[in-house]
Amino acid sequence: MQMNDFVVRFAGEGGQGVVTSAEGLAQASTQVGYHALTYATFPSQILGGPTWTQARIRTEPVLSSGDEVDVLVAFNEEAYETHAEEVREGGVIIYNADDFTMTDPRSFGLAIDTLARSTGNNRAANMVVIGALAQLVHMPQEYLEDFVEARFRRGRDNDDEIISSNIEAMRLGRQHAAESGFVLGDLAPPNPPDYTQMMLKGNEAISLGATHAGLKFYAGYPISPATTILLWMERNLVGEDKFAYQVSSEIEAITAILGAGFAGKKSMTATAGPGISLMSEGLGLAWMAEIPLVVVDVQRGGPATGLPTKTEQSDLMGCLFPAHGDVRMPVIAPGSVEECFYAAAHALNWAERYQGPVILMSEMSMAERVQNIPRPDLSKIPVEERLAYEGGNGYHRYSGHELSPMPLPGGPGAYVANGSEHDEMGDTTHLPSRHIQMTERRFSKLKLLEEEQYESDNSEARIALMPWGGSKGPVREAYDQLRAEGVDIGWYYSMFLHPIPPKLREELRAKELVIVPELNYQGQWANVLRFHRVNSTPITQYTGLPFKVSDLVARVKEIMSEHTEAARV
Amino acid sequence: MSKKNPEYDFKWCPGCGDFGVRRALEFAMINRLEETGLPIENNVVVAGIGCSGNLVHLLEGEQPYGIHGIHGRTLPVAMGIKSARPELNVIVVAGDGDFLSIGGEHIAPQAARNVNLTAVIMDNGVYGLTKGQSSPTTEMGAITSSTPFGKIEEDLDPLELYLTLGVSFIASGFSGQPRVLARLINEGMNHEGMSMIHVQSPCVTYNDTYQLIKGNAKEGIAPALWDIPDDHDPSDKRAAEDLVRQGGLPVGVIYKDETRQSLDANMGIIRSKARERTVEQLMDAYTF
Numbered sequence: 001m002q003m004n005d006f007v008v009r010f011a012g013e014g015g016q017g018v019v020t021s022a023e024g025l026a027q028a029s030t031q032v033g034y035h036a037l038t039y040a041t042f043p044s045q046i047l048g049g050p051t052w053t054q055a056r057i058r059t060e061p062v063l064s065s066g067d068e069v070d071v072l073v074a075f076n077e078e079a080y081e082t083h084a085e086e087v088r089e090g091g092v093i094i095y096n097a098d099d100f101t102m103t104d105p106r107s108f109g110l111a112i113d114t115l116a117r118s119t120g121n122n123r124a125a126n127m128v129v130i131g132a133l134a135q136l137v138h139m140p141q142e143y144l145e146d147f148v149e150a151r152f153r154r155g156r157d158n159d160d161e162i163i164s165s166n167i168e169a170m171r172l173g174r175q176h177a178a179e180s181g182f183v184l185g186d187l188a189p190p191n192p193p194d195y196t197q198m199m200l201k202g203n204e205a206i207s208l209g210a211t212h213a214g215l216k217f218y219a220g221y222p223i224s225p226a227t228t229i230l231l232w233m234e235r236n237l238v239g240e241d242k243f244a245y246q247v248s249s250e251i252e253a254i255t256a257i258l259g260a261g262f263a264g265k266k267s268m269t270a271t272a273g274p275g276i277s278l279m280s281e282g283l284g285l286a287w288m289a290e291i292p293l294v295v296v297d298v299q300r301g302g303p304a305t306g307l308p309t310k311t312e313q314s315d316l317m318g319c320l321f322p323a324h325g326d327v328r329m330p331v332i333a334p335g336s337v338e339e340c341f342y343a344a345a346h347a348l349n350w351a352e353r354y355q356g357p358v359i360l361m362s363e364m365s366m367a368e369r370v371q372n373i374p375r376p377d378l379s380k381i382p383v384e385e386r387l388a389y390e391g392g393n394g395y396h397r398y399s400g401h402e403l404s405p406m407p408l409p410g411g412p413g414a415y416v417a418n419g420s421e422h423d424e425m426g427d428t429t430h431l432p433s434r435h436i437q438m439t440e441r442r443f444s445k446l447k448l449l450e451e452e453q454y455e456s457d458n459s460e461a462r463i464a465l466m467p468w469g470g471s472k473g474p475v476r477e478a479y480d481q482l483r484a485e486g487v488d489i490g491w492y493y494s495m496f497l498h499p500i501p502p503k504l505r506e507e508l509r510a511k512e513l514v515i516v517p518e519l520n521y522q523g524q525w526a527n528v529l530r531f532h533r534v535n536s537t538p539i540t541q542y543t544g545l546p547f548k549v550s551d552l553v554a555r556v557k558e559i560m561s562e563h564t565e566a567a568r569v
Numbered sequence: 570m571s572k573k574n575p576e577y578d579f580k581w582c583p584g585c586g587d588f589g590v591r592r593a594l595e596f597a598m599i600n601r602l603e604e605t606g607l608p609i610e611n612n613v614v615v616a617g618i619g620c621s622g623n624l625v626h627l628l629e630g631e632q633p634y635g636i637h638g639i640h641g642r643t644l645p646v647a648m649g650i651k652s653a654r655p656e657l658n659v660i661v662v663a664g665d666g667d668f669l670s671i672g673g674e675h676i677a678p679q680a681a682r683n684v685n686l687t688a689v690i691m692d693n694g695v696y697g698l699t700k701g702q703s704s705p706t707t708e709m710g711a712i713t714s715s716t717p718f719g720k721i722e723e724d725l726d727p728l729e730l731y732l733t734l735g736v737s738f739i740a741s742g743f744s745g746q747p748r749v750l751a752r753l754i755n756e757g758m759n760h761e762g763m764s765m766i767h768v769q770s771p772c773v774t775y776n777d778t779y780q781l782i783k784g785n786a787k788e789g790i791a792p793a794l795w796d797i798p799d800d801h802d803p804s805d806k807r808a809a810e811d812l813v814r815q816g817g818l819p820v821g822v823i824y825k826d827e828t829r830q831s832l833d834a835n836m837g838i839i840r841s842k843a844r845e846r847t848v849e850q851l852m853d854a855y856t857f
Contacts, residue, residue, distance in 0.1 A: 031857060150857070198855040208855075212848045217653050239845035243652050243836065248678040252645040255638070259615070259649025262636055263657065267649070285639050375856055378848060393610075393632075409634040409650070409657055414610040416625055416635035427626045428637070429576040 001185035004059045007066035011052035011083045012075025021126040022053035028147035029057040030372040033192025037371045039065035042309045064474035067548040092182045108180035115172045121165035131173025137187035196375040202340045202366035207232040209344030217260035217267035218244040219253045224308045225364040226298040229270040250275035254282030261293040264408045270296035273315045284323030289417040292351035299363040310544030311365035314520035319359045331497040333361040335472025338373035349384040354445040363470045365546045389413045396424035454494035454504040462512040464490035468525045478552035508534040586744035586770030596751035615647045617663030620698045621691035624662045641671030644679045647686045655833040661688035666696045666704040680734045683762040685831040693772035701775035728813045731765045738764035739824040762831045797821030
């Protein structure tokens with residue numbers, strides 16, 4: 001049987017190689033031209049704890065982590081008991097025979113560590129697993145050998161030894177799988193893309209995109225799942241005019257980047273929901289005093305400490321309206337690892353363009369998953385600079401109802417960037433006419449951020465699907481299935497949540513119904529759309545996990561039939 | 570603002586200590602201009618919230634840059650400015666409520682980093698702008714609007730706090746001596762690292778301490794103010810601790826550690842160890 005899609009779940013204890021095995025399989029597969037995505041979920045502790053990662057390999061680009069598990073690799077008994085139900089009919093379970101034994105007829109044992117040790121390379125355990133998996137779908141051995149060669153050939157004296165032990169580990173895994181008699185089918189040969197690819201996580205894509213857009217200053221505080229951006233910056237945002245630093249709280253992070261933004265540097269921080277709460281007053285100051293900066297919110301489950309290592313899309317309201325008073329933050333929410341790169345560059349451009357704070361919303365499931373993406377062509381991604389003041393002294397920085405040039409400390413045009421309501425020079429005032437002028441000025445600048453482009457498909461349909469953020473992938477997969485079944489439904493998507501592209505808003509308003517699948521209880525984006533006078537209804541999920549495509553397909557059909565019924569009555 | 574702005578409706582009470590601190594800061598910025606040739610706009614004044622923070626709007630003459638931000642956060646804002654643009658001279662102006670209460674959490678980390686900034690703290694021992702509540706430096710037992718039966722918290726000694734937290738330059742002064750204060754501020758600006766200039770700046774409305782500070786011979790009140798003797802060695806931390814424990818209001822430089830590097834200088838260590846790469850080179854690490 002030919003297979004185009006191969007989903008493997010690796011489950012066990014933290015530290016058993018669950019993540020490295022999944023990422024190894026994904027890397028080996030993309031190396032030879034398949035597309036791959038991993039989905040990881042971690043326990044909130046340093047060592048151990050139940051963890052699992054899913055890798056999905058396809059001949060076409062991967063949109064979601066996959067509903068149907070073809071193979072479960074259970075590193076311990078608890079993992080088997082927790083995940084066995086998820087294995088599809090006809091699927092296979094590989095259990096770690098070094099840890100436990102069992103008699104499930106769908107399973108065979110693999111003495112993962114013993115086999116690795118027999119090659120003389122204790123670290124080759126994940127290669128034993130990858131070899132066994134390759135056998136189950138008849139992935140040719142040379143694919144794996146190419147991967148091992150590419151991964152371990154680093155010009156060291158013992159390269160040959162490392163490579164041959166890893167290949168031997170794969171061969172042993174393959175041999176044991178063959179002896180088990182289980183076969184899933186033949187994975188279709190890859191269809192290698194004709195462009196250069198990168199394999200990375202969402203947080204890495206954000207870091208790279210921001211750096212391309214000219215990021216010079218980063219201050220952050222450790223918080224899951226945003227910490228990896230801080231670590232990346234400390235290692236890579238280095239050099240004469242660059243600064244990356246771990247400060248003492250999220251309050252320090254927002255105020256430090258605010259100082260840097262005021263001083264003329266493109267600045268950013270990244271955090272998760274609890275950090276957004278602590279940054280809210282600082283965000284209000286950036287809005288009020290008109291200071292460019294970017295805050296990345298890598299969402300996790302909330303409120304309070306919530307679910308630190310699970311995924312959710314429940315910070316939307318908190319990001320649109322983080323501060324007290326009359327504010328509405330510009331928000332960009334990428335929908336894939338690839339979009340994370342472009343969205344970060346866009347967020348920095350927006351901050352400079354309108355001279356104020358911009359929030360970039362990602363989420364745990366995107367931050368931690370590895371995916372292959374086309375390598376961005378930097379020459380095609382514009383980098384914007386702020387409108388800088390170039391005149392003499394005596395300048396009124398806040399004059400008028402619209403954006404005005406921003407003076408740079410050290411040069412002429414000194415002013416006070418003021419978080420109190422202020423006059424044109426930045427001095428505090430309480431006059432009604434000034435509060436009117438300045439409030440209108442701050443909101444009018446948002447017009448500069450209204451973009452043209454958005455995604456749409458089958459735009460004639462009266463009912464449309466519109467996901468946001470990281471739910472884009474599974475919703476698109478569900479949409480493609482619905483369309484293939486002949487369901488008349490439209491597709492809309494934009495990473496620009498506020499301001500929403502005006503033409504998109506007009507199109508959505510003309511729909512009978514817009515269905516919004518999102519990972520929160522209240523249907524936050526659906527509510528925002530209602531505020532825009534769009535007739536929207538949410539599909540909500542609040543499990544801490546991403547959507548399953550099959551669930552989405554069923555629930556969309558249900559809503560559509562209810563809608564038709566209601567129309568008939 | 571350089572001249573009277575009819576829209577700006579904030580006023581200090583006549584006799585407020587902050588007038589003297591403003592004068593001292595103006596002197597210090599002019600001295601700095603004369604010493605370095607750098608224009609006034611090379612200075613950035615980061616102001617806290619309260620009566621003292623309004624100093625940033627009330628400066629006369631050539632105007633520096635300013636940020637009048639949110640309550641308690643002057644230090645991390647200043648750290649951001651200084652780290653982004655080390656060539657700027659960054660000055661913090663805040664009161665005891667802003668700096669020591671809501672902003673207290675930021676002193677220790679900035680002291681540890683030795684951020685090269687000069688903080689001028691106007692201590693009047695009360696929340697003035699919100700009309701007379703107790704602050705960390707309000708005396709224990711004092712009756713204020715928020716301690717109607719007397720304050721039951723121990724009052725904080727800011728100078729001891731700064732010493733304990735490892736601030737590398739600590740001076741103490743009085744708002745009634747703007748020339749002396751200007752000299753201390755200039756010495757702080759010239760110090761490579763975090764400089765605290767703690768100033769007694771009385772609130773004539775809610776906590777008038779002028780008589781206590783200056784003394785009153787007729788009423789038999791000895792002045793709290795005393796000049797730090799010339800033979801005090803500010804590089805000696807033990808001597809600084811002893812000096813602070815003598816109480817009263819010492820005027821002069823209490824402590825000065827010139828052996829430590831500032832955050833800017835220490836960033837040079839990181840830059841010498843890390844390899845700077847272009848975005849294309851960074852992307853290569855993920856490319857296959």
